[in-house]
Amino acid sequence: MLCYIHIPYCDSKCHYCSFNSYTDKFDTRKLYMSSLYQQLIFEIERFNVKENSIDTLFIGGGTPSTIMPNLYKPIFELLSPYLKDGAEITTEANPNSATKEWLLGMKNLGMNRISFGVQSFNENKLKYLNRAHSPEQAEEAIKNARSLGFEHISLDLIYNYQGDTEELLIDDINRAFTLPIDHISAYELTIEPKTKFYNTPEVKQEDDDLAIFVSNEIIKRGFTQYEISNFGIYQSRHNKGYWKLQNYIGAGAGAVGFLEDRRYYPETDIDKYIKNPLDIREEILTKDEILTEKIFLGLRSNIGIEQNLLDxxxxxxxxxxxxxxxxxxxxxxxxxxxxxxxxxxxxxxLKD
Ligand SMILES: C[S@@+](CC[C@H](N)C(=O)[O-])C[C@H]1O[C@@H](n2cnc3c(N)ncnc32)[C@H](O)[C@@H]1O
Ligand code: SF4
Known part of the structure; x- marks a missing residue:
């Protein structure tokens, strides 16, 4: 059993990103966290969660580092009896808001893994993507996370933005490997509806060779590719749980949950979510849909497909x-x- 919690706030909106997040709703944070609490109580019952049974917890966003650790505390107190000993507990973080104080607070709540949105160490590229941090801030935040005792540290990179060259990406990868990380997610830029880049799709570079180049360079430096975009000497159990289609609670505005043959969609609109966090849409998947999903997810990762699932x-x-x-x-x-x-x-x- 996995658990995902969505934090729908960002300090600014990156030009490529369509994840559900708000830059103008910070005054709702307290109310939002108590609605999350309510939804989690409901999901613990619906998923029939037993003590000591949640293997991974992932706080994602949006930007989890826009919320102070003390506002997470009630949620941790609620979840802690259900977390397995040694559970993988990850938070995402942005370099500009992951201060030492925030990192320490989250570490003290029990986080043992952190994933930083870095995207690039190139100053200009960061500007064009509308990132709110400098390369040095990213390096500092990652070093701080290590010195404060985070066991597992990951960073995200984006490639195939216009003008990306082998040289630029080698520099990004080299700088990443000077840092105390055990995992990299390297995503090819995708042009998403309702983003700034949607109006200028040419900012995405079509260069499949660069994708292969990036993964080879990361592998060369000692990380194993365990999914199209994910590499590490540590392989995230939460990620792998998704690709095995394990059950997961999805709490928060815009999160998705999955239980046996059902998907659950809480409200994405933050105000509606706050008002009624239990207004959750349900979708039932057919056996064929589940099998198709297992095949696609299994082949994008080192999970593979169990033979006896196939006709x-x-x-x-x-x-x-x-x-x-x-x-x-x-x-x-x-x-x-x-x-x-x-x-x-x-x-x-799948073909006949
Ligand atoms: C939902 S974000 C949360 C991380 C955190 N807010 C941050 O940006 O630092 C997770 C990651 O998804 C990736 N991402 C989001 N939109 C993308 C897009 N359109 N194309 C490629 N990668 C994308 C980015 O690398 C980002 O760090
Ligand atoms: S990439 Fe991260 S910081 Fe940027 S808008 Fe998306 S969630 Fe927010």
Whole structure:
């Protein structure tokens, strides 16, 4: 069992980002956190959560570092009996708001993993993306997190923004590897509706070779690629839980939950969420939809697909791909050998 908590506030809006977050609603923070608390009580019952059974907790956003640790405290007190010993507890953070005080407060609440949105160490690129921090602030925040005792530290990079060259990205990767991190998420820029970049889609560079270049450079420096965009000497259990389609609570405005064959969608509008955090839309997935999802997620990561999930025709297709060396077959699972071909491989397995 996993648990995700969404914090829908940001200091400013990055030009590429469509995640649910507000830059003008900071006065609602206290009310928002108490609505989150209410939803969590409801979900603990709905998911029939037992003591010591939540394996990973992830606080994401938006920007979790816009909320002071004392406002998280009630939620932690509520969740702590349900967290397994040794649970992976992650928070996202932005370099400009993750002060030493904030980091220490979150560490003291029990966080053991932190994921920083860095995107680049290039001053100009950060400006064009409308990031609110400098490269030096990112370096400092990461070093502070380590010296305050965070066990696992990750950073996010974005590539294939216009003008990205091998040189620029090598510099980003080299600077990342000077820092005390054990994980990198490297995302190819996507142009999302309702973002500033949506009006200028040409800012995304179409260069598949650069994607391969970035992943090779990260792998060369010792991190394992365990999903298209994720690399580490530590592999996040929360991420892997999603790709195995484990059950997850999704709390907060714009979060998504999943239980057996159902998806749960709380309100995305923050004011509506605050008023009624239990107004949650439900979607029922068919067996076929669940299988398709498991195939796509499994092939984008090192999770793979359990053989006995596939019908005879799908197994034949997968066995053909094993012969063609596009898949490996290990411990009764089909494992993808090139995550960048995941979607093509999935479609091949699903074809009649
Ligand atoms: C939801 S954000 C939260 C992290 C944190 N707020 C921050 O920005 O520092 C998680 C990550 O998603 C990535 N991301 C968001 N929108 C993206 C896009 N359109 N294309 C590529 N990556 C994106 C960024 O790397 C970002 O750090
Ligand atoms: S990337 Fe992070 S800081 Fe930027 S708008 Fe999205 S959630 Fe907020």
């Amino acid at each position: 005879i025709k799908m197994q034949e297709n997968a066995d053909f791909l094993v012969q063609e060396k596009k898949l490996e077959f290990k411990n009764n699972r089909y494992i993808n050998v090139d995550f960048f071909l995941a979607d093509e491989v999935a479609l091949f397995i």
